Amino acid sequence: MHEILYIEDDVEIGNIVKEDLEQRGYVIRWMTSGEQAVEELGDADLVILDVMLPGLDGFTVGQRLKNSRPAIPILMLSARTSVDDKLQGLQFADDYVTKPFHPDELAARIEVLLRRTQRDFPEEMQIGHLKVNMTANRIITDDGEEIMLTAKQHQIFMYLLQHPNQILTKEQIYEAIWNEPYLEGDKTLMVHIRHLREKIEEEPSSPKIIETIRGLGYRVRQ
Amino acid sequence: MKKLRNSLLTQYLLIILVATLILPLSLPVVSVIFYNSLEKVDDPVRYYNGTDLENMWIETAKGLSGASEAEIHQKLLEMNHIYQEASMYWVDDSGQTRDKFPSSLAVPDTWSASDAVEFMKQNRGYTVDPFTVVAFIGHEQQEGFMVLQVPRTDMVSPSDQLRAKYNYMFPIALLSIFALFILISMLFFYRIRKRLLHLQKAMATPEATGIPAMIEVTKEDEIGRLEQSFNRMVKKLETSRSREIEEEELRKELIANLSHDLRTPLTTIRGHAYRLQKESLSTKGQESLDFIDEKVNYMGELIENLLSYTLLTTGKYPYYPEKVDMTRLIRNSFSSWYPVFENHQFTIEVDIPDRQLLWEVDPQWMHRVLDNLFQNIARHAKSGQFVAVRVENEAIILEDHGPGMKGKSNQTGIGIGLSIISLMLKEMKLDWDIETSERGTKIKIQKR
DSSP, X not given: OOEEEEEOOOHHHHHHHHHHHHHTTOEEEEESOSTTHHHHOTTOSEEEEESSOSSSOHHHHHHHHHHHOTTOOEXXXXXXXXXXXXXXXXXXXXXXXXXXXXXXXXXXXXXXXXXXXXXXXXXXXXXXXXXXXXXTTEEEETTSOEEOOOHHHHHHHHHHHHXXXXXXXXXXXXXXXXXXXXXXXXXXXXXXXXXXXXXXXXXXXXXXXXXXXXXXXXXXXX | OHHHHTOHHHHHHHHHHHHHHHHHHHHHHHHHHHHHHHHTTSOTTOOOSHHHHHHHHHHHHHHTTTOOHHHHHHHHHHHHHHSTTSEEEEEOTTSBEEEEESTTOOOOSBOOHHHXXXXXXXXXXXXXXXXXXXXXXXXXXXXXXXXXXEOGGGGSOHHHHHHHHTTTHHHHHHHHHHHHHHHHHXXXXXXXXXXXXXXXHHHHSBOTTSSBOOOOOOOOSHHHHHHHHHXXXXXXXXXXXXHHHHHHHHHHHHHHHHHHHHHHHHHHHHHHHHHHHTSOOOHHHHHHHHHHHHHHHHHHHHHHHHHHHHHHHTTOSOXXXXXXXXXXXXXXXXXXXXXXXXXXXOEEEEEOOSSOOEEEEOHHHHHHHHHHHHHHHHHHOGGGTEEEEEEETTEEEEEXXXXXXXXXXXXXXXXXXXHHHHHHHHHTTEEEEEEEETXXXXXXXXXX
């Protein structure tokens, strides 16, 4: 159960959001002002912070929260939409949702942020015919065979698994794994993906697990 | 009176007046100064001029009437003291030469009447050198005569000698006066010109605000008054500029607040619609909720667009251009839209080459432009079920098979979105072309 600190002064919106998120299984602590935010933070897993607050504004509150716990993910909610706000917010905020947001969108963003902190990363995932154990770093087929990957292949596969259903561009993957800027025309990643597929796909010529999105990149669907 | 004194015209007329008075006067004035001052170098007790010398000698001789030899000797001695370069002597009534100065003077010791006549004949006229004066002593002609001989060279006074020596100074002095006048008038115009140029430069070089800086007013003449007017104008411009900024700020604030105030109830409406959706509703009720949700979305976008449009048209939308690899940016942007098109069963064509295409743009802006365009396709071109993203010949091409922009879509208000795209592309120095028909729309973005 994840605990979320929610700071919102608008009672109508606050009620709806609190109710919805509680139905989704989160524990919500709702405050209508940011004055006591740092004291109330406790061991919350995430903070949802409205920008326009009475007294201390959301930016100041967010800054203070980050100062006291730099790792805490902060999701900013705002009805102010000038780009100034976005830039200012994102200096410390991890994401930004603009009103009027859809409750599903808010929930999706919360999920992404929490997953990024890796705390609720599922221990085991079923992808196609593969069972992937994330903690033990083991990949086992439905037939019980274990697949051994090289370090790079493993890193690439894990990176894709950490962003399920998301199209990752060649640049994004390359830069995340190799930690250096991607040079146009570099075939390294393509070669690694080909070898990876030879190991994990049932039919490497028509891959089911790692999907190629032509012209864009790759995706693992869950 | 003060105004008159400070006037450039007055100053100019003064220069002209002084010139018209001084130039004609300069000749006599210079001559007077030249001659009078030089005369002071002359010996005041002696004469240089022939007539003066002659008169002086005759008067002296007359004055010696009845004088003793000693007295005559004394007189000649005095005269010799004054006219040292002259020779003089006297001849007594018996024809004997007496008291020669200098004593070595070669003259006959005794004079007969014919000697005297001959001497007189030889030494007459204005050209004879030495200049000779013979005068009878006393009133009668029996007391003898005395002779004065002055070499012609000594008949030129020191002042005349100086004059001859420094004659060239006279035209130089005159020319100097002319030159002085020309210099003063040039200086007068040079200073006017310099101040005018200074003023012109001040007008042409605006500060960071776009308004020229005020200038220091040092004089109260016509140019000074012009400078004062210029400063007044600058002041007025500054006031109006700051008022304009204030008003713009106010407008921006107003629209931002309005946008906030509109979004808050929209969020509540959406939340309640969402809550209702979970209740058991008839199909019609469900449709209504979907419709509400769609409209809330649409209003949110309209508010955002209104704010963006206001910021863009007032130049307040933050703009940070940098070198951006467009192929990477398009891939990123389209990746997040890909699932949306996928869900609507679009045929998706992506042809983005694996090479850099560097454009100087603000990545945030470019994302915004592409998001708006993809959103338009997702929303208005669903019926065509086709989207293509290509980079061809340094141009970005987006294509759909929708009903076209002229076709009636169930949502209007596309106008302001396109205006924003247009403004942003223009600011980033990009051109865009739209080919639209009922069979689809093709948008081409390229560098200008």
